[in-house]
Amino acid sequence: MKRNTFFKSATALxxxxxxxxxxxxxxxxxxxxxxxxxxxxxxxxxxxxxxGNTPLKIYITNNKIDKIEALPNxxxxxxxxxxxxxxLDKWNGMTVTKALTADxxxxxxxxxxxxxxxxxxxxxxxxxxxxx
Numbered sequence: 001m002k003r004n005t006f007f008k009s010a011t012a013l014x015x016x017x018x019x020x021x022x023x024x025x026x027x028x029x030x031x032x033x034x035x036x037x038x039x040x041x042x043x044x045x046x047x048x049x050x051x052g053n054t055p056l057k058i059y060i061t062n063n064k065i066d067k068i069e070a071l072p073n074x075x076x077x078x079x080x081x082x083x084x085x086x087x088l089d090k091w092n093g094m095t096v097t098k099a100l101t102a103d104x105x106x107x108x109x110x111x112x113x114x115x116x117x118x119x120x121x122x123x124x125x126x127x128x129x130x131x132x
Contacts, residue, residue, distance in 0.1 A: 029131050036060045036132060038124040041071060047123065049075050049116035056088075056117065058124045065091045065099055068121065079110040083117055096125050 030037045040047075041055040048054075052074040059066040068088045073080065083106075090104045100122060106114025 028127055034061050035066065036128060038128050039071070040120045040124045040127075043127050044120045044123045047116050047119045048112075049073065050079070050110075050112035051075050054080075054113060054116040054120055056120045056124060058091075058121065058128070060096060060128060063096050065094050065096070067092055070117075075113050079107075080113050082107045083110050083113045087114060087117060091121060096129060100125050100129075 038058040055071040057069045
């Protein structure tokens with residue numbers, strides 16, 4: 001009986017891992033026509049905001065940033081909303097090279113989240129330059 005339960009559990013675990021790895025959206029770099037999409041979830045695991053990771057999706061067309069979107073995170077919603085509203089669009093329209101050196105102001109009261117977003121943008125853009 002215990003052996004049967006073990007095999008069922010092991011099979012379920014292996015199936016779950018395979019399904020997770022096959023799910024789209026977690027790849028660091030994807031392409032949709034001329035647009036590249038960088039997902040920082042896996043390339044910025046060490047970057048922490050106030051309460052954890054702050055992954056982003058960075059959309060780039062013709063070497064210019066179209067937009068940056070915040071992905072689900074555990075930051076305090078009240079403060080992270082300020083970061084989303086006041087900060088993410090500051091890189092829009094910049095070339096990747098300019099964005100890598102841009103000094104984007106953080107959001108007062110959300111310093112940890114702001115710093116994490118800046119680090120995520122930098123890591124994402126560096127990944128893009130190295131792998132496009």
